[in-house]
Amino acid sequence: MFGIYLDRSSEISVTAQLCSQIRQKIEKGELVKGTRLPSTRKLAQEFGIARNVAIDAYEQLIAEGYLIGRTGSGTFVAEGIIAMASDMHGEAEPADMAGQQHRSDPPDQEGIIHFLTGTPDLRSFPRKVWAKYLKNAAEDSPGVLYDYGDIRGEEELRSEISVYLHRTRGMRCSAGQIMIVSGSSEGLALIAKALRPDYSSIYLENPTIEITQHIFRQTEYRITPVEVDESGMKLHEIAHFQDGHLMLLTPSHHFPSGSILSIQRRQHAVRLAEKADSYIIEDDYDGDFRLKGVPIPPLYTLNPDRVIYVGTFSKTLAPGLRIGFLVLPRRLVSRFASVKEELNIRSPSIPQIALARFIRDGRLDRHIHKMKTIYRNRRNVLIEAVKRHFGDRAVIRGDEAGMHVLVEFPQGPFDVDWQRSIAYGVKIHCVEEYSLVKGSHSHQILLGYGNIREEEIETGIERLSRFVHDWKLRN
Amino acid sequence: MFGIYLDRSSEISVTAQLCSQIRQKIEKGELVKGTRLPSTRKLAQEFGIARNVAIDAYEQLIAEGYLIGRTGSGTFVAEGIIAMASDMHGEAEPADMAGQQHRSDPPDQEGIIHFLTGTPDLRSFPRKVWAKYLKNAAEDSPGVLYDYGDIRGEEELRSEISVYLHRTRGMRCSAGQIMIVSGSSEGLALIAKALRPDYSSIYLENPTIEITQHIFRQTEYRITPVEVDESGMKLHEIAHFQDGHLMLLTPSHHFPSGSILSIQRRQHAVRLAEKADSYIIEDDYDGDFRLKGVPIPPLYTLNPDRVIYVGTFSKTLAPGLRIGFLVLPRRLVSRFASVKEELNIRSPSIPQIALARFIRDGRLDRHIHKMKTIYRNRRNVLIEAVKRHFGDRAVIRGDEAGMHVLVEFPQGPFDVDWQRSIAYGVKIHCVEEYSLVKGSHSHQILLGYGNIREEEIETGIERLSRFVHDWKLRN
16 A cells, blocks of 8 residues: 555654554545455555554544444445545644743742732641642552542542541531641632522622632622621621521631631620531631631531531641532532532542641641741741831731731822832732722731741841832822 | 630640630620639639640730730620520531442442443552552652642643643644643533623534533533434434534544544544534544554544543543643633633642653553553453353443443343343443433443453343343333
8 A cells, every 4th residue: 555654763653653544545535446455365465464463453444434444345434524625634733821830939030029818828738748649649559549530529538527626626527527628729719609598698808809709799699798807707687697698707817807706796796607507618728827826716616507617728728739628508418419519520539648647657747837827926036027118007906817918008109009109019919809899908018928938028128118218208 | 714624635625625615614604794803813723724825815805806915904705796505516426428429349248249441440550660650750749739720720631631642642742732631521511601791502412421411511611412323423414504503523432422523524523624614523532542553543634623622540540640631722822821810720749740650651551451451351251241142132242342242132131120120130331321312222232441440241131131121021
């Protein structure tokens, strides 16, 4: 057969090469319908290949419909195949999305110091220890662990989380109430979806993290913003839940203001949910990093039947692990399991087993303990730098927990385009970015110190103060 | 202070114990509003603790709103806290979902032999090798890999997949067109969501896998079933796409019938999509396991601008890894990235890096090669057993690829309740389960051999033949 070239040094098998070249000839119209192909014996001779290889190739092409085998009379090109222009096989050019990288900390952003919030110290992640836990989990696990897992996540991890929550937060819940998710986002999306048949609106703290709004808007919830002051959401202004409302709170450390929801408002929130036969979603995104004292008991402890607790290991360990969890009121467990089952979204099992053992061995506690010291020092350096450069003009809030503080400039500058500070070599986020009702937070900024280097802090704040100074002069 | 007991041997810190017990006293109404608490000095003396511990506890309770500190006059119980019945802190009973385990192969189902489809041989998963790759990836990776990753998945893995697809399937695509997902389900859900603004219906093969229907129904697509014969979906019966239709195909190995879509129908499908300015979703769930010959070139190669290719490592490696991917037409890449970004669903990074290296080192090819031999032998044993027990009464279809065959009983029995075979110690699935239009597939069953033990096959088929025999007698 003309124009067929077999490359024996290629990684591609001879059968595959033969198939592919005959296919192309048919598709290009070089071999037309009804054409009789050489016998397998002849083909084998011609190319010096085993006859079985030729038989395999023909059988494959018959199965695919390119060829037809007629017993006793040979192999023919099938009918009904349209010859295609050869450029249809053209090389696909890389569709690169330069500038659309989604890493929050690109290796070299030309020396810009980024006071990023929400990302923990990635350099301090206990890589070697984690590597060992992963290896052991992968080696030890029975075959069944490599199967599609329990839709709620691995029992072993759910048990450890329930013990951990009891020990560190006084929460009483069974492993059966816990559902592993790939992070808070999947958790919130699952809540939004599972409760949508009964609820259509949600009270959100204003300001709040963007992703929360997206998730609930996508599932077609109406959003009712409620302002936040230094004691958290202004819950006393709500006499009763409006029809079909859920409520989402970050009681331990409001994002972004850093407020802690007071016990009076906590109790009020739970009472409201009880009366309205509704639920409160408690997003405890950085509750482990209370830097003064110990973690505050979650809202969940006030009424485990009315609170859906959302936890994550993205802040305590690393976002790249993609492990978070929900603690569900018992009556919601099967509803949530069915919704998750329908979506068929599961998390990989081996990292779950590794994490379960990591927690059981006290490694998580040790890591959190270590990180608290690191964050505490870093926060002190940050606060001192802010005081030194801004003095009375800056008020620091929300410095009791987490990995960021809020800095407010009561006498302005107002209406600042904070993005422009990049020209000064420093990147910060403004509370306004997180505001559901725009216009009143432009004099408040966030300084995240989770993944910043201590030695960058002083320079970063100095740059910030030059930016603020120049902005005032010009405006 | 009365009734406080500190347990120094507890894992819970003394500060936390102190906070928790004072909180409870306030919540139970034992300490009422305005009550003056002992000074920190006194408290420290009374319990033999450091004064700092007492200060920490009070500060924490002040932050939480339980206490109020009045400079110069002491610490008092705050107002507005409602005393709660103590049983609100009651122990949550385990909400276990016995019988709702979702493992497809529970360790001991009382000796029932399950010819499960869709699950590969989990005992053959190269655990030790995988463990090593995971460990190395976790150890070597720079901190940035522990951050929130690129929404499209790790570049390293996407590159390796693009090379792999070219080598094994002749597909030409760049890493930029590939998007890592947690499995076909997330992939299909993402497609459904991203294309919903422009499309509202979808042609599905009938019968088809259940999860596919669920996913598209959930995203409010109307479903147009199209029958399948021995050459795949009856595409020649479609003259043009109806308005707003997409199409989903399993061209390499239709599930469940095992048909291979002929080249004539492949070309027709692509032409239809081109004319209608629509897309074909190609689900290549087990394309690597073509047991005769080599993998068939995907539909994607006919027109990379019109086909969305869905791939998974659930069958070639293990479902528990939760790694699959999409290959997207270039013009769809940014749309899909934004939808995924909004959902904020990402896969863990370390297993992606491990898999990239596993592929690069030729480990995936080696594993597939090994598994093909295992599956081929197992399939031969299965087919022989079926022939021995059923003779001419059974026709075997779709035995050229994958990890299951279809067995048809042309002369019946019909209307069999195949679930009852469990009483005979054998569990099988009927094609009827996967049928969008019920009533014509009850005489066709699926025998999966992916995760069954070779020595179970003979016994399993023998039990099945007894069941069929008895069913005929009784009906």
